[in-house]
Amino acid sequence: MxxxxxxxxxxxxxxxxxxxxxxxxxxxxxxxxxxxxxxxxxxxxxxxxxxxxxxxxxxxxxxxxxxxxxxxxxxxxxxxxxxxxxxxxxxxxxxxxxxxxxxxxxxxxxxxxxxxxxxxxxxxxxSRIIEKKKGICLRVTTDYTGVGKLQYIAGERSLPVLNSEYTDRVILELLIPFQDVDEVQKAITESTNGRAKMEKDREMYFAVLDGEVLTFEE
The missing domain is CATH 3.30.230.30 (Impact, N-terminal domain)
Incomplete structure (x- = not known):
């Protein structure tokens, strides 16, 4: 691919x-x-x-x-x-x-x-031409003290948040360009002192059009 x-x-x-x-x-x-x-x-x-x-x-x-x-x-x-x-x-x-x-x-x-x-x-x-990029949906689970750090990492790197769940813990699904996954995981581990749990949920393609993130399951 x-x-x-x-x-x-x-x-x-x-x-x-x-x-x-x-x-x-x-x-x-x-x-x-x-x-x-x-x-x-x-x-x-x-x-x-x-x-x-x-x-x-x-x-x-x-x-x-x-x-x-x-x-x-x-x-x-x-x-x-x-x-x-x-x-x-x-x-x-x-x-x-x-x-x-x-x-x-x-x-x-x-x-x-x-x-x-x-x-x-x-x-x-x-026609409307787009550039599709391969990405990983990274499912990150943390406590409430780690939310701000995750949001900072996502904002700093312009990582789209695909979904979020707030219960007794917080689960964020981050869309990460394929080549940046290891680097982002390392940053999350360091910023949360290893408390965040990370799971590579699924691969997908995405594109940015007029500031909007489009995702494609292929």
């Missing part, structure tokens, strides 16, 4: 016109190759009257399922340039279909490459 990667939170749609040809780029987040292929079929049905529905998708932490298609355009003028944009932006688990309505003017090889590349860029610009 990747410790951090860019992906699509919400897909978007971008459009450009080049010498009277319309290029409509639709972007969708996908988790499996089956989802990508279903999305492709959905776009083909939606734009059934278009000359071309070229596509690219890349799924998996090692890009295990990556394909692209020119869909009738001259070889190498659509699918590969679209893939190059995705790879250049380093985005994972994404599918893009660029629909072309032919405008009657031939664009030439270079013109097609530029048009399909630019269409994907417009589609990505209309």
């Amino acid at each position: 990747l410790e951090t990667y860019k992906t699509i939170l919400e897909g978007g749609c971008g459009e450009i016109t080049e010498k009277k040809s319309r290029f409509i780029a639709t972007v969708r987040p996908v988790k499996t190759e089956e989802e990508a292929l279903a999305f492709l079929e959905e776009m083909k049905k939606k734009y059934w009257d278009a000359r071309h529905n070229c596509f690219v998708y890349s799924v998996g932490s090692n890009r295990e399922y990556t394909r692209c298609s020119d869909d009738g355009e001259p070889s190498g003028t659509a699918g590969r340039p679209m893939l190059d944009v995705i790879l250049g932006e380093d985005i994972y688990n994404v599918a893009v279909v660029v629909t072309r309505y032919f405008g009657g003017v031939l664009l030439g090889t270079g013109g097609l490459v530029r048009a399909y590349s630019r269409a994907v860029q417009e589609g990505l610009a209309a």
Whole structure:
């Protein structure tokens, strides 16, 4: 599993016109190759009257399922340039279909490459892209004298508190970036003189968007 990667939170749609040809780029987040292929079929049905529905998708932490298609355009003028944009932006688990309505003017090889590349860029610009980071939910149990110290550590390091329980003791669930877990555990142990009990509850991915922490179970 990747410790951090860019992906699509919400897909978007971008459009450009080049010498009277319309290029409509639709972007969708996908988790499996089956989802990508279903999305492709959905776009083909939606734009059934278009000359071309070229596509690219890349799924998996090692890009295990990556394909692209020119869909009738001259070889190498659509699918590969679209893939190059995705790879250049380093985005994972994404599918893009660029629909072309032919405008009657031939664009030439270079013109097609530029048009399909630019269409994907417009589609990505209309989407919400996030950076997911691998994290650990650390369940920390302490007495009331240790709460302030835990809150200080969480605030100092900008660690989100996922949940809290206040009974005869206090339980805080802290979301910690994967690479910082040992360091945070050490800080908690030192600040509470070893009285806090810590348990690695579960792994998850998280992202920060507009100051809000989003969590993802994967």
